[in-house]
Amino acid sequence: MIIVLMGYMGCGKSTIGRQLSKILRFDFLDLDDYIESKEQYSVKEIFNNKGEIYFRKKEATYLKEILESKGNKVLALGGGTPCYGNNIDLILNSKISKSFYLKASIPQLISNLKNEKDKRPLISHLNSKEEFAEYLGKHLFERSPFYSKANYTISTDQKSVSEIVEKIVLKLV
Numbered sequence: 517m518i519i520v521l522m523g524y525m526g527c528g529k530s531t532i533g534r535q536l537s538k539i540l541r542f543d544f545l546d547l548d549d550y551i552e553s554k555e556q557y558s559v560k561e562i563f564n565n566k567g568e569i570y571f572r573k574k575e576a577t578y579l580k581e582i583l584e585s586k587g588n589k590v591l592a593l594g595g596g597t598p599c600y601g602n603n604i605d606l607i608l609n610s611k612i613s614k615s616f617y618l619k620a621s622i623p624q625l626i627s628n629l630k631n632e633k634d635k636r637p638l639i640s641h642l643n644s645k646e647e648f649a650e651y652l653g654k655h656l657f658e659r660s661p662f663y664s665k666a667n668y669t670i671s672t673d674q675k676s677v678s679e680i681v682e683k684i685v686l687k688l689v
């Protein structure tokens with residue numbers, strides 16, 4: 517089985533995924549980390565040196581590779597992964613995957629991202645809280661229709677990591 521976690525940057529995919537994998541004794545894969553290890557460059561360097569289109573191509577290739585691989589795993593996607601190409605269909609049509617949208621509000625996302633924007637090239641230029649709120653509002657609105665196609669939606673606002681992990685586990689039984 518592959519448990520696929522999706523949602524906007526900063527919603528907690530990597531944090532929740534790592535914890536969930538420990539409890540289930542599944543392998544944990546983070547698509548951003550996987551891309552970085554395969555390409556030998558950070559996501560930020562790939563965006564800067566090769567551009568976003570190159571990144572999206574590689575993201576789709578490695579997603580396919582992971583979905584076709586064997587073994588139980590938890591896969592944390594990149595924030596944009598379900599929103600490009602036919603990635604969402606690949607995820608939904610995979611017979612071995614169960615997908616979860618980790619749904620966080622804009623204030624929650626801003627709070628999670630405020631000290632972490634440097635390694636996220638799409639938001640590293642945002643400065644004030646107002647700028648952040650405007651950008652995230654528009655971007656999340658565009659992306660929500662993709663995220664909402666996940667098999668399950670879990671609201672994460674003001675929940676601890678272990679509470680969210682528990683909610684996911686309950687959907688698996």
Ligand SMILES: Nc1ncnc2c1ncn2[C@@H]1O[C@H](COP(=O)(O)OP(=O)(O)OP(=O)(O)O)[C@@H](O)[C@H]1O
Pocket residue numbers: 523524525526527528529530531532548592593594595628629632636672675676677680
């Ligand atoms: N439920 C939570 N409670 C407290 N802090 C959280 C929670 N979820 C995430 N965080 C914090 O928010 C920040 C962003 O989380 P994380 O890196 O897991 O997000 P992500 O969805 O993987 O982002 P990206 O798409 O950019 O990779 C981290 O500092 C993490 O510790």
Ligand SMILES: O=C(O)C1=C[C@@H](O)[C@@H](O)[C@H](O)C1
Pocket residue numbers: 524525548559593594595596597635636637638
């Ligand atoms: O939301 C996005 O489009 C992105 C999110 C990150 O996880 C990385 O995959 C990259 O920074 C792009």
Ligand SMILES: [Mg+2]
Pocket residue numbers: 529530531546548592593594
């Ligand atoms: Mg992540």
